[in-house]
Amino acid sequence: DAKTTQPTSMDCAEGRAANLPCNHSTISGNEYVYWYRQIHSQGPQYIIHGLKNNETNEMASLIITEDRKSSTLILPHATLRDTAVYYCIVRGSNDYKLSFGAGTTVTVRA
Amino acid sequence: DSGVTQTPKHLITATGQRVTLRCSPRSGDLSVYWYQQSLDQGLQFLIQYYNGEERAKGNILERFSAQQFPDLHSELNLSSLELGDSALYFCASSVVGGRGRGSNEQFFGPGTRLTVL
Numbered sequence: 001d002a003k004t005t006q007p008t009s010m011d012c013a014e015g016r017a018a019n020l021p022c023n024h025s026t027i028s029g030n031e032y033v034y035w036y037r038q039i040h041s042q043g044p045q046y047i048i049h050g051l052k053n054n055e056t057n058e059m060a061s062l063i064i065t066e067d068r069k070s071s072t073l074i075l076p077h078a079t080l081r082d083t084a085v086y087y088c089i090v091r092g093s094n095d096y097k098l099s100f101g102a103g104t105t106v107t108v109r110a
Numbered sequence: 111d112s113g114v115t116q117t118p119k120h121l122i123t124a125t126g127q128r129v130t131l132r133c134s135p136r137s138g139d140l141s142v143y144w145y146q147q148s149l150d151q152g153l154q155f156l157i158q159y160y161n162g163e164e165r166a167k168g169n170i171l172e173r174f175s176a177q178q179f180p181d182l183h184s185e186l187n188l189s190s191l192e193l194g195d196s197a198l199y200f201c202a203s204s205v206v207g208g209r210g211r212g213s214n215e216q217f218f219g220p221g222t223r224l225t226v227l
Contacts (some may be wrong), residue, residue, distance in 0.1 A: 034215070041221070041223075042221070043112065043200050043218030043219050043220050044153070044202075044218045045112070046216065049215060095166075096141065096143070096158055096165065096166060096204070096216075097143065097158060097168055098145075098153075098202075098216060099155065100145075100152055100154075101152070102152065
C-alpha cells in the first residue's frame with residue numbers, strides 16, 4: 001500500500017539544483033511528508049519534513065503544494081556526495097514507523 | 111555521525127544459529143526502532159520500543175525478538191537463522207515515540223550486515 005510515488009531515477013549536474021518530485025495524492029490532514037536519503041548501504045539520513053508549509057534547513061528545501069498532494073525536495077547546489085537513494089515518506093502523527101518505498105536513485109555527475 | 115551506534119558491524123554465521131544485534135540510541139532519545147534491509151524486500155520496519163516498552167510491530171518474524179533495557183539500549187535477537195535472513199539491520203532512535211506526539215525525526219545507525227551461510 002504505497003502512499004508515495006517517486007521517479008525511479010534521475011541525474012543532476014554538479015553545482016546545479018536538484019528537484020526531486022513526490023506524489024502523495026491520498027495524504028490525509030494529520031500526515032507529514034518526510035525525506036530521507038541513503039548513501040550506498042549506509043544508514044538512512046534524515047533530510048527534512050513538513051506538514052503544510054514549505055520548509056528549509058541547511059540541507060534542503062521542501063515545497064509542498066497547497067492541496068498537499070505532491071511535494072518537491074530541492075537540493076540547492078548538488079555535489080557528488082549527494083549521490084544517493086532519496087525516499088519520500090508519508091507518516092501519520094500517531095504512526096512512528098517509516099514505510100520506505102523504492103525511492104529515487106539520484107546520480108550527481110561532474 | 112548520527113549518534114546512534116550499532117554492534118557488530120559485520121556478522122557471519124550459519125543456518126540454524128542465533129545472534130544478537132546491539133543498538134545504543136542517541137543521548138536523550140527514548141524510542142528505538144529496528145529495520146531490515148534485504149535486496150528483495152527493501153527497507154522494512156520490524157519493531158519499535160519506547161522507554162522500555164514495545165510500541166509498534168511491523169513485519170517481524172516470530173523467530174526474531176527485541177527488547178529495550180533500562181539504560182535505553184536495545185538488542186535484536188535473531189534465532190533459527192535462515193539464508194533469507196541475510197540482510198542489513200538498522201537501528202534508529204528518536205526523542206519521542208509515544209502516542210499523540212506529532213512529528214519526530216528518526217536518526218539511523220550505520221547498520222549491522224548479517225550474512226547467513
